[in-house]
Amino acid sequence: MQAMLCTRSVCLRRMAQGDWAAYMAYWRFVNNPQVTTDRLIEGWSRQTATVVGGRHVLAIQDTSEVKFQTRQGCRRGLGKVGKGNARGVLLHAMIAVDADSGACLGLTGGKVWTRRGKVKTPHDERELANKESARWVTTAEQGCEVLAAARMITVINDREGEFFAHWALTPGDNVHLLTRAMHDHALADGGTLYQAVERVRFCDKAVIDLPQRMDRHGRQAHLSLRFGTVVLKRPARPGVKELPEGVKVSFVEVVELHPPKGAEPVHWLLLTTHSIANAADAWRIVSWYKQRWIIEQLFRSLKNQGLRIEDSQLESAEALIKLVTIATKAACIVIQLVQARNGGEQLSVKCAFTPEEIEALAAINKTMKGRTELQKNPHRPHTLQWAAWIIAKLGGWTGYASHRPPGPITFHNGMARFQIIVAARAIENV
Known part of the structure; x- marks a missing residue:
């Protein structure tokens, strides 16, 4: 990790800086079967656990595709990622952020893997443990263990992590869940989520700053807000019969009714287990969700704006997975320094x-x-x-x-x- 930070590279030869013994040491380390990804990920959170005591922590998780160049007949053991014929590694990480100050406290857990061919059993017929989506639940469990000393934990996902089992399994006494809605859930009292939201009037307006992302410039957005409460109904499919029949959640919808010309309008339908009594509570939920941009910064620091992880020429998928795991910790340190400036x-x-x-x-x-x-x-x-x-x-x-x-x-x-x-x-x- 120090060599990565020193050279701003993941190329083993460049990190070794002409030292053949160092190069071979790096190579043997990432190719050693006794060096496991799970143990490397355990090391992510050792320092994080020491600084979270008494805080309200936003445990933000997301997945990023790390694509490596391959050619026909030399796939390096890498599975498909994204669209087309791209090959690479999937990185799922959770980062701890102080809810009040926005300070990055460090990593708490995650998963790094590559796909091993097509799964023949249909998605709806598989148990949660046999689906890639299980990572949203297992990473939240890892995070809650690391953040045990925190006063409160709010797990934040993007839309992909929004499914009923996550709502039923993750929340606890001091653990809440916050995510953008992806599905028009059936509700316990009849109807659907989207129908219930449409019945509520907008009750407040505000202007918020949108941070710059890879697909947009930073700008201000004039948003209208409405909020309410619903009970999500357990879906009728295999693998969820042991879960509660319903889960009570609050919703917050913010819409940019008049976006600038050429700009994609903001439209967030957020679901959370936090109680919402008034508009101030609802805007607080929006402000917490905005902190998701920090994990996007982490992925950018890992890739083209930092360590250039996708330039690695290591020949095996297992070695690349370990390299991505180490580089993620290095990228997190840079994010902390950028914040501290x-x-x-x-x-x-x-x-x-x-x-x-x-x-x-x-x-x-x-x-x-x-x-x-x-x-x-x-x-x-x-x-x-x-x-x-x-x-x-x-x-x-x-x-x-x-x-x-x-x-x-x-x-x-x-x-x-x-x-x-x-x-x-x-x-x-x-």
């Missing part, structure tokens, strides 16, 4: 750095003190903001607040220099 919540530096690295940060910081206050690290020592300022400076940032803030590439470059310094400090008598 603007100040915000004072997270401990321990949530992203080891004790040895923290010592190195303190030593480097002493060498960066300029003659004026504007040239000094303005953040409290041993916070993530303090570390982000140091890493950004190493990456070429001027340090002046009036200049363009550092982005993911600057932090990757800074981590490159930083890891070289850490490695040098570890050598005896240096």
